[in-house]
Amino acid sequence: MTSNMASSSSSSRDNMWSVSYDIIIVGAGIAGSALAHALSAAAVERGRPLRICLLERSLAEPDRIVGELLQPGGIMALKKLGLETCVEGIDAIPTYGYCVMLEGNPVHIPYPDGHEGCAFHHGRFIQALRAKAKEAKCVEVVEATVSELIECPLSGRILGVRATRKEEGAVEKEAFFADLTVVADGCFSNFRTQVMGKAAIQPVLKGHFVGMLLEDAQLPIPKHGTVMLVEGSGPVLSYQIGTHDTRILVDVKNPIPSDLKGHILNNIVPQLPAALHLPARKALENDRLRRMPNSFLPASEQGKQTKEGVLLLGDSWNMRHPLTGGGMTVAFNDVVLLRDMLLDVKNLADWQEVKPVLHRWHWARKPLSSTVNILSVALYDLFGAHDPILEVLRTGCFKYFELGGNCVRGPVSLLAAIEQAPFMLFRHFFTVAFYSIWVLFTHPRKVGVVDGKPVYRRPRPDEYPFLAFMSLQVFWTACVVFLPLMWTEIRP
Structure with missing residues (x-):
């Protein structure tokens, strides 16, 4: 004592x-x-x-x-702690995966093998x-x-x-x-x-999420977290947290607009799925906007x-960035590890006995915490892109998900903290980078707007030299986004 x-x-x-x-x-x-x-x-x-x-x-x-979305990995940690009943009796909503939307097109990203998360x-x-x-x-x-x-x-x-x-x-x-x-x-x-x-x-401030609560809103895929990629802004995240309540979070970068409600109403709401327009307008009229900093x-x-x-x-x-909803999962996993290690300490007042425990804990948590941390910031950098090179990576990432199979199963297993593997994340991230380059050369891309409708066309052969140079920039940008994040997590 x-x-x-x-x-x-x-x-x-x-x-x-x-x-x-x-x-x-x-x-x-x-x-x-x-x-x-x-x-x-x-x-x-x-x-x-x-x-x-x-x-x-x-x-x-x-x-x-x-702290309103708990990934399947967090549910697994709750059970290890004997706290799984904490999500009962609070009108919690099960979540079965994600829906990512780009230019109005959705891609379904389900959790694998029947895993489910929870929102509340x-x-x-x-x-x-x-x-x-x-x-x-x-x-x-x-x-x-x-x-x-x-x-x-x-x-x-x-x-x-x-x-x-x-x-x-x-x-x-x-x-x-x-x-x-x-x-x-x-x-x-x-x-x-x-x-x-x-x-x-x-902490490094990455921006802010501005939150609203929508009443009786219908998401594109019910009981799925929805990530909407909108032009001129960062990602918009939405998930159902109660029988009648749906949370929507709008990414806002600095400097924050003086008229936040006007910014969201005029620039964000029109780009959301039609089913969210009326609930979002009602929320803007009746609810107060609340901000939270997104820090790394x-x-x-x-x-x-x-x-x-x-x-x-x-x-x-x-x-880590809250875009992937991994904060509580990391915290519960940390508690699982720390609980067992501290209980092996005979004398908590002896710092020489506690000190090596902290060293073991720091590295034991790395497989999960590093995976979640790196993924959250890297995805935000891609999804919140205002840079044309990052937009190439964002489009490539979206089309990578469209391939389905392991192109969805692997990344969502990492996001859900079912898999704890930073180097598996490394492999998927750079596969996305190379696939983005392939998409750049082979897929139609937006070249303008006619009568309010976007116009797409495939690249012409005379554009290939420029695209080759752009490809080098894409790969370099992928390295700049990912490798420093990985180094901060795995360095001694």
Whole structure:
């Protein structure tokens, strides 16, 4: 348990309570709630229960536009954690794959072998996870705002946190001590830089998703995530999250238009399937638009240059673009691995015993997290293309899916986190690049508009020299998009 030095260093503060635990988890979101329940259940099963404190600023049901789609790989991880019932009783909708639309043409991308995902209202799912954490033995859920990490003045080790309870009249900070502190406070983490120290990396903002909730909307393929590739904008993503509710997310790059509703109404809605026009207009009239940043944050290994006694989990440590809906799947898989590894640690207060565990965890999670992370950003770069070379890759990717067979099964298995193979992703990505070059030479392409209708024609032989030069640019661009992403994930 916590050292006497930790207790004595806090005793000099007036009017302060202090409580000691084996593990403190900051943030009762996706990752934090799942870890609290998973650690408790597994520890009790092993006959060595852990005293866990789960701290959350507000236990009210959150109202957010993130974390609403769980891939089949995430469902598999939920079952390993004993949390599969959390998607029951919340009006969740099963998802069976994707529909990608380009210029009004859909291509069906089903999950293989009967796998299915799930879409739901984020807040309802969070409350179900928190309920499981509250039910877990030896887990204390505390509604309190964590304001700082308690750092030992001599060693620099994190000893716990200071927090103010959300109770009427509560103004005093309490000290919560633990052998190990887990920070899972999300993408806007207050403690990321302090924990990571010299290993800290700043998130890269890729743009924003603007969210609306459509009522009784009909998607092109029911119970499938729908990715609509529109001109002059990034991708539009839509999926059903309730019996009557369908989420739609519009990609908006910086600078954000001053009249967002006008931008969506005039530039985006006309390019959506006709069945979505009326629900989208009603949503724009009656609903408030909400934005969420789309950031990319590679995971740096913890334990080497980071603070002792603490680790980051979830979006506070690693983020990917939400286009592929892989965030919760990565988080649950991280919890599965971390739970088993931490329970093998005999003394959580011994950082020399915890440190190698963090090293093993970092590399054990790589097959899945790297696959999901690379795919999410690479697909966004292609689908959000405003560059003519990237548009060639985008068209090639779409036509690659149209081939069906393994050209669909392989990529969707990676996207769904059924397969965990970065080099399989490498193979498919560069196959798409070469196929895009083939399409450039052999398929009709848009050359103009006559009477409001697009005109297509095949390339002429006299255009081949230019297309050959363009092909080199396509291959080079594919390398520029993919290889740096892969390096950030597999480098030591």
